[in-house]
Amino acid sequence: MYWKETMRQMNDIGIGSLVIVGIISIFIGAVTAVQFSYQLQGGFIPDYYIGYIVRDSTIIEMAPTITCLVLAGKVGSNMAAEIGGMRQKEHIDAMEIMGVNTAAYLILPKLIAAVVVIPMLVFLAAFVSIIGGYLASVPTGIITDTDYVRGLRSFFDSYNIFMMFVKAVVFAFLLTSISCYQGYYVKGGSIELGQASTQAVVLSDILILFADYLIALLLTS
Amino acid sequence: MIKVENIKKSFGKVEVLQGISCNFLPGKTNLIIGRSGAGKTVLLKILVGLFTPTAGKVWYNDTDFFQLNKAQRRAIRMDVGMLFQGSALFDSLTVEQNIRFPLDMFTNKTKKEKLMRVNDCLARVNLDGSNDKFPSEISGGMQKRVGIARSIVLEPKYLFCDEPNSGLDPKTSIVIDELIKSITIENNITTVINTHDMNSVMEIGDNIALLYKGELVWQGNKDEVLDTDNQILQDFIFASPFLQRLRSAALAK
Structure with a gap:
């Protein structure tokens, strides 16, 4: 049952979020490329730096942080509402009386699924974002195909990938645990359920940003 | 006791x-x-x-x-089995999945054995053949009977x-009462x-x-x-x- 539920959650979080993550990522890359090309205009910095900047800003910051902020809204609010609804309809009480460890059954599969799937989504987001940067800068003539690819291949440090995955795992844990907590302990009626859902997103976002800062401090010092 | x-x-x-x-x-x-x-x-x-x-x-x-x-x-x-006031059936699961839930959680029975037990319980509450319906598709009285079936599926000592x-309605109430009474005695x-x-x-x-x-x-x-x-x-x-x-x-x- 736990395995089946974990698989269901992986599908919901992973496959269910592919489109939104893809759309956001492509625009993150596109906007990053366009804005950096604007800032680099007329300077002494070579054009191929656009590819390099898009790659690193995406991997280190944009892909994990923006993706997880969006997922806090999409997946986190969904989790809080799902568990909160079960609390209000006495489903959780029913499971407790059956002898089910409800915290383990309802929260653990979500947590495991999120910690496994969200880093994959973040990796995908980084990849799509780099493609987004390419699409926004090469066909429009901002830089050449050769320059963009050269930028992508310059100064590559695999430690940045490690940092991206650390962020993704921590953010996934935060957004899932906060959202599940808000849903699991919801009291009252539909207004309180809505508030719990909102609270889950707001708290997750704040803590993700705070954790982002801490990880940046710890892993770059 | x-x-x-x-x-x-x-x-x-x-x-x-x-x-x-x-x-x-x-x-x-x-x-x-x-x-x-x-x-x-x-x-x-x-x-x-x-x-x-x-x-x-x-x-x-x-x-x-x-x-x-x-x-x-x-x-x-x-x-322990419990029938809730609002039945507390899992609304995303079918009748069969609701009744099978405790079996899935706590027994190592095969799929076939579980299905047999579910069908026994459904027959006991006079709901044979309702396996694939969702709670929203059945009446309040039927929901109560599914709730009873789910609560007795593990053969509890306490209900x-x-x-x-x-x-x-009064007639359905009598059916539910008689069902609970007979299950208690049996x-x-x-x-x-x-x-x-x-x-x-x-x-x-x-x-x-x-x-x-x-x-x-x-x-x-x-x-x-x-x-x-x-x-x-x-x-x-x-x-x-x-x-x-x-x-x-x-x-x-």
């Missing part, structure tokens, strides 16, 4: 239960009755461990329930029913029913506990209800002039 000893429960300054002591007997339908706000649901939730009492003990045979740790309580709960007849279950349905009291009340403002004010069986001189019970059971006339007629006979 379930034995309750001097149970007290307060929410803030409000004392909802003020020292309840009584026994709930195996093979009998034990009823907790009383007006709304008397503390029936709180007592039932204490019995199943959803609320912790402020003071007092709940004994499942020789085991003090609230002295057990979480894992030990879960072990006892394997022997708790919170207002099993609320929201049901399996020698200790059944505790929280109700304010007068028909249930008079038809299946083997052991009745009347709560009034958080106190146990009367205990007896359905046959003793008619003869009682307990004014609170009389006011509660024979609340309407029609029922008072019926009682007078019955006593005259």
Whole structure:
């Protein structure tokens, strides 16, 4: 049952979020490329730096942080509402009386699924974002195909990938645990359920940003 | 048997239960009755461990329930079935999946064995062939019967029913009452029913506990209800002039 539920959650979080993550990522890359090309205009910095900047800003910051902020809204609010609804309809009480460890059954599969799937989504987001940067800068003539690819291949440090995955795992844990907590302990009626859902997103976002800062401090010092 | 000893429960300054002591007997339908706000649901939730009492003990045979740790309580709960007032069926699961849920969680039976057990339970509550329906596709009475089927699928020793007849028409209520009564006798279950349905009291009340403002004010069986001189019970059971006339007629006979 736990395995089946974990698989269901992986599908919901992973496959269910592919489109939104893809759309956001492509625009993150596109906007990053366009804005950096604007800032680099007329300077002494070579054009191929656009590819390099898009790659690193995406991997280190944009892909994990923006993706997880969006997922806090999409997946986190969904989790809080799902568990909160079960609390209000006495489903959780029913499971407790059956002898089910409800915290383990309802929260653990979500947590495991999120910690496994969200880093994959973040990796995908980084990849799509780099493609987004390419699409926004090469066909429009901002830089050449050769320059963009050269930028992508310059100064590559695999430690940045490690940092991206650390962020993704921590953010996934935060957004899932906060959202599940808000849903699991919801009291009252539909207004309180809505508030719990909102609270889950707001708290997750704040803590993700705070954790982002801490990880940046710890892993770059 | 379930034995309750001097149970007290307060929410803030409000004392909802003020020292309840009584026994709930195996093979009998034990009823907790009383007006709304008397503390029936709180007592039932204490019995199943959803609320912790402020003071007092709940004994499942020789085991003090609230002295057990979480894992030990879960072990006892394997022997407990509960029918909720709103049925509490998992609305994203079909009838079959709802009833199979405890089997999936706690048994190593094969798919075929589970299906057989589910079908047995469905047949027991006269819902053969409803396997693939969702709770939203069946009536309130059918939902209650699915709730009963789910609560007996693991063959519990204790069955708790919170207002099993609320929201049901009188005929369906009788069906539910008869079903609970027969399951209780067949399996020698200790059944505790929280109700304010007068028909249930008079038809299946083997052991009745009347709560009034958080106190146990009367205990007896359905046959003793008619003869009682307990004014609170009389006011509660024979609340309407029609029922008072019926009682007078019955006593005259």
